Amino acid sequence: MDSDDGNCFQMMSDDQEDEMGMEELRRGPWTVEEDLTLINYISLHGEGRWNSLARSADLKRTGKSCRLRWLNYLRPDVRRGNITLEEQLLILELHSRWGNRWSKIAQYLPGRTDNEIKNYWRTRVQKHAKQLKCDVNSKQFKDAMRYLWMPRLVERIQAASATSGATAAGSPGGSTSTITTMTGGGRAFDNNLESIGSFSNMVPENLGASVSSPISELTNYYHFPANEASDPADYFCSGQMSNYQFEQSLAGLSEGYYSNYGLDFQPMDQSNNYQYVDGGETSDNLWNAENIWDTNYDI
DNA sequence: AATCTAGTCAACCGCAGATCA
DNA sequence: CTGATCTGCGGTTGACTAGAT
Known part of the structure; x- marks a missing residue:
């Protein structure tokens, strides 16, 4: 991913601000580093409690974003490829x-x-x-x-x-x-x-x-x-x-x-x-x- | 080669229900 | 009981890509 970090920091919606406070959060495509951070954290601590997970793992993402990334992409049993x-x-x-x-x-x-x-x-x-x-x-x-x-x-x-x-x-x-x-x-x-x-x-x-x-x-x-x-x-x-x-x-x-x-x-x-x-x-x-x-x- | 168009898919958003303090 | 927070869901968006023009 070569996404511009500058563009990935945007204002959060009210919902997101409620969740994470006013600190800047990353949005958009996940980087390899973020993926590895999330994978490593979950392998050690398990999944769930996504908001605290995001904070504890020092991921500048919302809990929602972490959950979505894990469930839709990083989970080991996710199957990729064409729908049969x-x-x-x-x-x-x-x-x-x-x-x-x-x-x-x-x-x-x-x-x-x-x-x-x-x-x-x-x-x-x-x-x-x-x-x-x-x-x-x-x-x-x-x-x-x-x-x-x-x-x-x-x-x-x-x-x-x-x-x-x-x-x-x-x-x-x-x-x-x-x-x-x-x-x-x-x-x-x-x-x-x-x-x-x-x-x-x-x-x-x-x-x-x-x-x-x-x-x-x-x-x-x-x-x-x-x-x-x-x-x-x-x-x-x-x-x-x-x-x-x-x-x-x-x-x-x-x-x-x-x-x-x-x-x-x-x-x-x-x-x-x-x-x-x-x-x-x-x-x-x-x-x-x-x-x-x-x-x-x-x- | 440049531009346009349509398809794909990752990610975001808002909402509702569940859970917690 | 009540308000705050978390979680999960379905709808939508937008970046990217491949093929067509």
Whole structure:
């Protein structure tokens, strides 16, 4: 970091002045020296009590700033690198359930911080809502996410799993696409998922005892029939599925899987059931977004 | 080569709830 | 009980970078 120290000393907000007094505090990017100071102090004294920690460690930072730096960057179990397909799927799933509860969502993605997930959502997901000209919180967008993007993600996860199937034997859930991306201090994603109690509690009995992870169950659920069009958009649009079948499919999604998992997804209402297949303006906007189905498309 | 634009992400801000004195 | 302080959360900002023009 070559940040100008002069620029890093700024007036604090009332909140910060209350916390730290009127002495000058550093802001902006952390230097290597500051990082080392914080790491060393925490290794000796542990984390918590951030304001007194900042003072005791002689860091001219607010307690908040120290906490944030530690939790989002310096913590040894922070995992860096691209969000994997499985993680993307889990984020979409959990966000549909909990909304912008980033810290809660982050609890289910070991090594990922709420900040990272929030950034992912804002930069990737909201971008595509914008492209589709719909609000990210609209039912239209949520349905597109749930019935189009998530199945697509599952396909890609399964494809990745198939290409490395030999080495995947015995891997929980058969999801192996994370393996190559999880280096450094990263822990095995699937194994972590297995340790998540609340998720295992959600696993319905009728899915059998072989269930190993929520991801594998998600992928199993979203899997489209092999003899149908490989692309879920094609599947719905190709005419191979009648409006009635489509309606039943969506009803099945709402009443089957999600109710089994104790999730509170609402079934689509009658008027919306057909919006993706009736050739209307809305469906054009959604289906014609070709890049969404590009194999390299990463939401 | 210079400039513009969009994407990414670390860091800050304000607020609310929890905890402490 | 009450006010002060601390902690954690979600929203937002701005620096930096890569790609496009």
